[in-house]
């Protein structure tokens with residue numbers, strides 16, 4: 271079934287001169303986008319790398335040219351990382367303390383490296399999941415019809431390809 275959002279007799283605009291309504295955007299699968307984000311992959315194609323460095327999101331997907339600069343992850347990835355790592359490390363620390371009563375230096379040797387390793391390894395996948403979730407939910411500029419939609423950031427040249435491969 272095809273649903274059209276154009277009022278009869280309203281082409282190209284209605285009697286008040288408004289532009290015809292855009293067709294509804296196709297839904298984007300949230301679970302698939304989250305899985306791709308956890309692997310650091312583009313939410314749209316699942317092939318291009320989401321990050322250009324450790325935590326820097328590429329402005330465009332290098333594979334499908336999807337605009338990725340619309341994300342507003344801000345401090346949500348560190349927040350999610352702290353929340354998750356805290357729920358892993360603190361119970362372990364309490365358990366070891368209750369079972370073995372080790373010296374303080376043993377705690378330091380155990381938990382500081384573990385906390386650091388967990389934070390550094392979980393931050394990229396959690397950030398990828400949050401960026402891809404924003405894409406899947408068409409938040410911010412990821413919705414082509416959004417008023418929040420902006421052009422590329424300064425210094426970023428939009429990708430223009432003469433011929434786009436058919437997938």
Ligand SMILES: [Zn+2]
Pocket residue numbers: 312313314315316317318331332333334335336
């Ligand atoms: Zn892509």
